[in-house]
Amino acid sequence: MVARHDLTTDPCLQEDLLQARRGTAFFARKLNELSDAELDGGTRLPGWTRRHVVAHVGYNARALARLIEWAATGVETPMYSSPEARNQEIDFGATLSPIALRNLFDHSAVHLSVEWRDLPEASWAREVRTAQGRTVPASETAWLRTREVWIHAVDLDNGATFNDIPTPVLERLLTDITGAWRTRGTDTGLLVRVDGNNVPFGDSSAADPTIITGPLPAVVEWAAGRGSNGVTAAGPAANERVPAAPQWI
Known part of the structure; x- marks a missing residue:
């Protein structure tokens, strides 16, 4: 049965x-x-x-x-x-x-x-x-x-939109994506910060990193390669624009 x-x-x-x-x-x-x-x-x-x-x-x-x-x-x-x-x-x-x-x-x-x-x-x-x-x-x-x-x-x-995705899914997605970058070594010099979260993602050891900042849905959207609306970038690779995220999958 x-x-x-x-x-x-x-x-x-x-x-x-x-x-x-x-x-x-x-x-x-x-x-x-x-x-x-x-x-x-x-x-x-x-x-x-x-x-x-x-x-x-x-x-x-x-x-x-x-x-x-x-x-x-x-x-x-x-x-x-x-x-x-x-x-x-x-x-x-x-x-x-x-x-x-x-x-x-x-x-x-x-x-x-x-x-x-x-x-x-x-x-x-x-x-x-x-x-x-x-x-x-x-x-x-x-x-x-x-x-x-x-x-x-x-x-x-x-x-x-990514705002429709439940927060636990967004959090796991960001961990998944940044973990894939770390495994491949493609996050060198890149630091990701989520508004309201003091724990950074990416290359926390970089002396002068490019820093991506924004609300969780916007950061995950950027990290997943779906655009840069709602995020800001600062640092050497920014050049007054938000750089493309490293490849995820």
């Missing part, structure tokens, strides 16, 4: 799953506000229409479901067979009819949610591999989905 609720009893994981599902619902709302004709419109991602964003989010759910299947069975099931296959899948999805594209999003989201729901407690710790090659516990899929749906809801360019 299948479960009617999540099998996991871990309160932290339950909260992560709730945030992912809330983000999915938010993305669905912004998508459903668009007419079929508006799916052809542009987004905040250069070169991508709304069709590409919806296809990407739909296929991302399918890919994460494969990781949960991996955790459940122990049989390796990669997210994608290759980066090229992933890109081809998105390009194909963008050509689907509006109803097929909407069904892709709806059905893939339900499929992923059910895979999460039915995963036994012990299997959440089983290691899987992300599309970027990182080895993580299956529980990380909840966060991977959370950041996808919340950020791409904004990318649809249909009125959503």
Whole structure:
């Protein structure tokens, strides 16, 4: 008999799953506000229409479901067979009819949610591999989905902003992004400060850093490469403008 609720009893994981599902619902709302004709419109991602964003989010759910299947069975099931296959899948999805594209999003989201729901407690710790090659516990899929749906809801360019993203998600995003910079060494000489938060992000050892400052939503928007509205820059790399953030993913 299948479960009617999540099998996991871990309160932290339950909260992560709730945030992912809330983000999915938010993305669905912004998508459903668009007419079929508006799916052809542009987004905040250069070169991508709304069709590409919806296809990407739909296929991302399918890919994460494969990781949960991996955790459940122990049989390796990669997210994608290759980066090229992933890109081809998105390009194909963008050509689907509006109803097929909407069904892709709806059905893939339900499929992923059910895979999460039915995963036994012990299997959440089983290691899987992300599309970027990182080895993580299956529980990380909840966060991977959370950041996808919340950020791409904004990318649809249909009125959503980073101010709509819950504060805990924004805080984790900033930690995630600046951590990726630190791992690659691309944050050298760059310091990020959030209004009201005394803990800086980035290269805190720099003698004369370029300092990015602003409210949390604006700082995360900048860090995620979505623009510089609401942030200010000071220091040697500023030159009276806000520099582009280092690459995140």
